[in-house]
Amino acid sequence: MLLRCLKAELQKCRRSPVWLAFVLLPVFPAILGTMNYLGNIEVLDNAWYSLWSQHTLFSSMFFLPALLGVFCAWQWRLEHADHNWNSFMTAPVPVRDLCLAKLIYAAAVSLLSQVWIGALFVLSGKLAGLSGPLPPELPEWLLCGAMGGAAVCAVQLYFSLRIRAFAPPVAFGLVGGIAGLMATTQGFGYAFPYSLPCIGMRANNPAMELDVVPFLLSACAYTAVFTLLSIRYLRRRDVSAE
């Protein structure tokens, strides 16, 4: 059943220009981060690690939550539009699978955007003339970032399901990202979903360390709780198609 839902969701995503945002927007922090790195090269003497700190400085807190918010809002927007709720809810599959399919794609997009961010990082490092070997932890940073992103997706999917409009959940994502930064600086970042991509990618974290257990626990807990909330909402509430 889940497989069929995934296929259906994939068809809904076909030919949508939403991926364009994910390709284009991360390019700017990469360019600006590299410029910033080259401008302050005498202070930033840790080659690849310094470059990473400049790249993630802004991208992880602003861009990622808001961008993932756009994708999640877009996914539910399809159902909010026209009379799609009726056909969505009468599809002969469990509601659980419908929700999970959306979450899986959102998580996949989160992972893909991390891969793209990583590719841009390597590319700009080479262009900036960094000679040393690539940091071996890079895949781990990206993977942790993607896991944090999946937690953000679960939260955003729930809000986009509840709020029948496109703009507010996205703005919510941006504000959440900024609040996440504050939560991280105040020291309780692990408890706040929007801080998780930031922490996972080790942004603003010169020591590059991560408490794996609380991080994984928090990411999994938020993903599970908000997905369950979405499923519960869909089960309990009557849909009203417009």
Next chain:
Amino acid sequence: MKLLKLEFFKCRRRKIALVCAAVLAAELLWFAIDLPRQDAEDLAQGWMLLFYNLALIDAIFLPISVAVIASRNCELEHKGAALKLLETMVTPGRLYITKLTWGALVLAALLSVRSAAFAAMGAAAHFSGDIPWGKFALFTVISWAVSMMVYALQQGLSLRFANQAVALVCGIFGSFVGVMSMLFPDWLVRCVPWGYYGLLSLARMDWDPDTRFTQFFWRWPEPLDVVLLLLFGALFFIVGRTLFVRKEV
């Protein structure tokens, strides 16, 4: 006038006030967290610091907030055959101007409340000297003018594309550029519409790389920036209006 009243009617249950309240709350929260970090020396130049921070906060929050407000007001026209019906009664050009006026009023209300709240906060934090009302008034007008320019852009996008993702992504991009604009040279910032929050700010920071000492100082916005702002606004308005008027409904 009647059209304008209708705009307010259309947005009656659309929780615009809630969106505005959220923006205010986010801005105040940011500032409230920033405030305890300041030492006595900072507090002595508190008002200047406040204006500098306000410009930064504006640059972060306002682009996306303006995008949301514009999108809330415009997306309802894409549903059903709203535009088809509407344009049998008014010309699209007039409708466009009415929507812009609606945005101007909402933003003016939001920014006035914002300035009052921050003046009260400054007074409560015991910044030295009286509340600089004149500067607050001027700052409100400047923020409003920049926001209106951004609003013209966002309204154009929101009305042109039924899919609000386009307008929202533009807003997110604007917020991002807004933050970065505080770090880049002026000539580069002049090229992007969202940079004007920082460019026209009344207080600026001067960081001396040798002594590592930051100095804040008052300044007047440069006439060139004001002219460029107006040009940007006019450009967005004309392009957005033309696209809307020519659109088949």
